[in-house]
Structure formats: C-alpha cells, structure tokens
Amino acid sequence: MPAPSAIKTLIVDDQQTMRSLVRTSLHAIGITQTREVPDGEDALRALLAQPAQLVITDFNMPKLDGLGLLRAIRAHPPIAKTAVIMLTGRADRDLVQRAVQFGVNNYLVKPFTTQTLKEKIEAVFGPLT
Helix, strand or coil, X not given: XXXXXXXXXXXXXXXXXXXXXXXXXXXXXXXXXXXEECCHHXXXXXXXXXXXCEEEEXXXXXXCCHHHHHHHHHHCCCCCCCEEEEEECCCCHHHHHHHHHCCCCEEEECCCCHHXXXXXXXXXXXXXX
C-alpha cells in the first residue's frame, strides 16, 4: 500500500494535451511526482538518468513507440522492474497480447477517467493509501 505521493511517475506521450490529462488525473489521486517526455527515446534517457516506479506510456509515438520502450525498459537491469502501464486509443487484442508478452503491467484505453486510471495503478501497486 504505497502512498501516492511516493510514486515517481514518468508520463510518455507525443501529444502535450494527453500528457496534461494524465498528469491532472495523477495529481487528483495524489501522485504528484511526475515528469513528462514526448517519445520513447526521451523516456529511456530520462529513466536511465533518474529511475521512476511507474511509466505511463502511449503506444503510438514517433522515434520509439510504447512497445519498443517497454522492451528497452525490460532489457536494462537497473530499470527492468519499473511498472509500465500502456495507454492507447486502440483496444487491439494483438497489441495487448504483445504488450503482455513483453511484460506490461497494465493497459489503459483512451479515453479514460481518473477513477479508471487509479484502478489500473492499484492493480499494479495495491491500494493507494
């Protein structure tokens, strides 16, 4: 049962509007230690420089997409245990299966509510206190 304020989170999405929506929802549930980057390459660099407990990443991005980022995270031992929630507008079974195969912790389909995001995070970390 982690305190939400203790969960360091990296938000990865190529759309500034979506990063803002995710940040606002996280802050509403008490997760205030957030950083934001626009693509998977920047996310990997940010994680290696300063690890996070949670990555919320879009699937469809330029340079390095969400699956590529997930694979890179799992391949780097210092950050391999980072929780990853994949955020996408596609509820594609094949995509979900590949994400699970690569070790995604949870999956969130856009549009989402703050409550749904909280439930997805609690499914990974347990009840937030």
